[in-house]
Amino acid sequence: MSTLLQVKNVTKKYGGLTANNDISFDVDENEILSVIGPNGAGKSTLFKMISSFTPTTSGEVLYRGDRISNLKPHIVARKGIVRTFQETTIFKSMTVHESVVVAQHLRAKASLAGYFWGSKTAQEDVAAFGKYADELLEFLGMSEISDELASNLPQGNLRALGVAIGLATDPKVLLLDEPFAGMNHDETMSMVGLVRSVRDERGVTVMLVEHDMPAVMNISDRIIVLNFGEKIAEGTPSEIQSNEKVIEAYLGSVDDEIGM
Amino acid sequence: MLNFSAKQLVGVGLFLFAIFVGVPLIISATGRWDFYFTLTSVALLAIASAGVWLTFYIGRINIGQGAFALIGAYVSAILVVKAGWSFWISLPAAGLFAALVAILIGLPILRLRGVYFAMITLVLTQVVTLTALALPITNGAKGISSIPLPSGVSLFGIPLIPDFAAMENTKLAFYYSACILMIVTYAALYRLVNSRLGHLCRSMQQNEELASSIGVNIAYIRIVIFAISSFFGGIGGAMFGSIAQSVYPSSFQVADSINFMLNCFLGGLGYVVGPMLGTLILYFGWDLLFELGEYQLLVYSIILIAVIRFLPNGLLSLRLGKGDQK
Numbered sequence: 001m002s003t004l005l006q007v008k009n010v011t012k013k014y015g016g017l018t019a020n021n022d023i024s025f026d027v028d029e030n031e032i033l034s035v036i037g038p039n040g041a042g043k044s045t046l047f048k049m050i051s052s053f054t055p056t057t058s059g060e061v062l063y064r065g066d067r068i069s070n071l072k073p074h075i076v077a078r079k080g081i082v083r084t085f086q087e088t089t090i091f092k093s094m095t096v097h098e099s100v101v102v103a104q105h106l107r108a109k110a111s112l113a114g115y116f117w118g119s120k121t122a123q124e125d126v127a128a129f130g131k132y133a134d135e136l137l138e139f140l141g142m143s144e145i146s147d148e149l150a151s152n153l154p155q156g157n158l159r160a161l162g163v164a165i166g167l168a169t170d171p172k173v174l175l176l177d178e179p180f181a182g183m184n185h186d187e188t189m190s191m192v193g194l195v196r197s198v199r200d201e202r203g204v205t206v207m208l209v210e211h212d213m214p215a216v217m218n219i220s221d222r223i224i225v226l227n228f229g230e231k232i233a234e235g236t237p238s239e240i241q242s243n244e245k246v247i248e249a250y251l252g253s254v255d256d257e258i259g260m
Numbered sequence: 261m262l263n264f265s266a267k268q269l270v271g272v273g274l275f276l277f278a279i280f281v282g283v284p285l286i287i288s289a290t291g292r293w294d295f296y297f298t299l300t301s302v303a304l305l306a307i308a309s310a311g312v313w314l315t316f317y318i319g320r321i322n323i324g325q326g327a328f329a330l331i332g333a334y335v336s337a338i339l340v341v342k343a344g345w346s347f348w349i350s351l352p353a354a355g356l357f358a359a360l361v362a363i364l365i366g367l368p369i370l371r372l373r374g375v376y377f378a379m380i381t382l383v384l385t386q387v388v389t390l391t392a393l394a395l396p397i398t399n400g401a402k403g404i405s406s407i408p409l410p411s412g413v414s415l416f417g418i419p420l421i422p423d424f425a426a427m428e429n430t431k432l433a434f435y436y437s438a439c440i441l442m443i444v445t446y447a448a449l450y451r452l453v454n455s456r457l458g459h460l461c462r463s464m465q466q467n468e469e470l471a472s473s474i475g476v477n478i479a480y481i482r483i484v485i486f487a488i489s490s491f492f493g494g495i496g497g498a499m500f501g502s503i504a505q506s507v508y509p510s511s512f513q514v515a516d517s518i519n520f521m522l523n524c525f526l527g528g529l530g531y532v533v534g535p536m537l538g539t540l541i542l543y544f545g546w547d548l549l550f551e552l553g554e555y556q557l558l559v560y561s562i563i564l565i566a567v568i569r570f571l572p573n574g575l576l577s578l579r580l581g582k583g584d585q586k
Binding site: 089169 | 451455457460479484
């Protein structure tokens with residue numbers, strides 16, 4: 001497997017606070033990689049730097065050898081690295097179908113003026129967007145809620161909508177921000193299945209930030225563990241589960257004085 | 261191209277018939293010739309309001325349209341009086357100049373959101389007024405007066421637009437010109453909102469972060485929209501100056517900028533024709549309340565507050581369905 005994304009010595013400082021310190025790892029093509037860690041470990045910050053929503057203080061992120069950090073989010077999206085957000089970040093007053101159509105912006109062939117005058121290319125685009133939206137929603141099992149207003153959807157569907165919007169851009173790498181948060185067991189399992197099929201059937205490399213350990217262990221090929229902004233471990237789920245540093249970070253270190 | 265349903269076509273047809281045939285008939289029957297000037301003003305202010313409405317569409321409150329209307333009025337007046345251009349060429353030039361200024365001003369200020377953007381735009385009108393007072397080319401406080409009426413336009417000897425100065429009834433000519441301009445503006449606005457650019461605007465209005473994550477260059481779209489918005493402002497202002505045959509630094513003031521915004525609120529931000537209806541009602545409403553004398557402003561304000569309180573989505577929300585009739 002070839003390396004798709006490289007995070008090289010990335011550091012982020014907010015004033016005196018170091019959110020990420022000298023983090024390096026590679027993401028292979030077609031893998032599902034999770035970033036885990038206790039609250040405040042710097043997972044979200046790392047995601048923001050990869051998608052250029054915030055600049056790095058030092059270090060860089062490379063995609064197929066090209067730097068993608070410290071650019072603008074829309075430029076990184078154009079290169080095929082697209083992030084999703086937690087559930088509140090959606091187009092509230094659009095329907096599911098409309099959201100997915102709008103999200104196909106990067107697939108547009110006609111110019112904005114072409115759309116205004118209704119040129120032939122623009123008409124073809126519009127037809128293609130609608131068709132692809134139908135296909136995508138069917139793939140995600142969301143056809144039934146296609147005409148539902150996003151603000152009326154329950155949480156589980158909102159997450160799926162977030163993934164649908166991300167997928168509509170035709171990404172190479174999809175960054176999912178806590179896709180299982182607040183879900184019950186069944187919802188989590190169906191989301192796990194969905195993320196897997198995104199990778200298996202669409203060839204999208206997936207990176208996710210998540211707290212739900214059973215889901216992470218289930219879905220990930222590899223896991224990166226952050227604690228206090230440092231990378232403390234990297235490996236397969238079984239390696240991570242038996243890693244002492246990780247157990248320490250999650251459960252606290254053994255206190256000699258009181259013998260615990 | 262506009263993809264209207266049959267019902268909408270009937271609505272548009274009735275509307276066009278009403279303003280081009282109905283209004284002149286009513287006015288000649290009642291002898292209220294002053295209504296021509298009122299309705300012409302409404303049409304032109306509605307063009308400027310359409311611009312403000314468009315900036316609302318990308319989630320920005322624009323209280324600076326008066327600035328661009330004033331810029332448009334001055335540019336047209338200067339081109340006609342000092343450079344001897346035909347008014348009809350100075351009209352798009354005025355719009356383009358206003359759009360250019362909007363791009364230069366917009367680059368820094370469009371990064372701001374919410375009340376911060378609104379506050380900056382509120383200052384713009386005053387800045388342009390003061391600039392007009394200071395610059396030699398605008399004649400300071402004296403302004404530019406006795407602007408000639410629009411001359412005729414002919415192409416290969418075929419008269420396209422008659423010479424206004426040779427006309428007996430310039431009021432009617434101005435009324436028709438303003439209405440045609442307004443209809444073109446709203447047709448363009450309707451088309452824009454229902455094309456891809458409009459969809460991108462909606463995505464930005466609802467969530468800028470998500471919009472940029474799907475690859476929308478939000479900074480670019482914001483500038484494009486602000487420029488189009490100001491183009492409308494410039495066109496409306498230029499025509500206004502031509503009708504009044506004069507432009508002064510006080511031709512458009514902060515209060516006018518606020519009115520442009522109120523027109524949009526009153527008509528409804530969710531409807532393309534919202535600002536048009538809002539302008540008509542706000543302008544006429546003020547005139548109708550004239551007989552109340554000193555209570556005019558009080559009653560007017562109470563009605564406005566009541567509308568905004570009870571019809572937060574504007575007057576058009578009274579209609580069932582989506583108000584996409586042009």
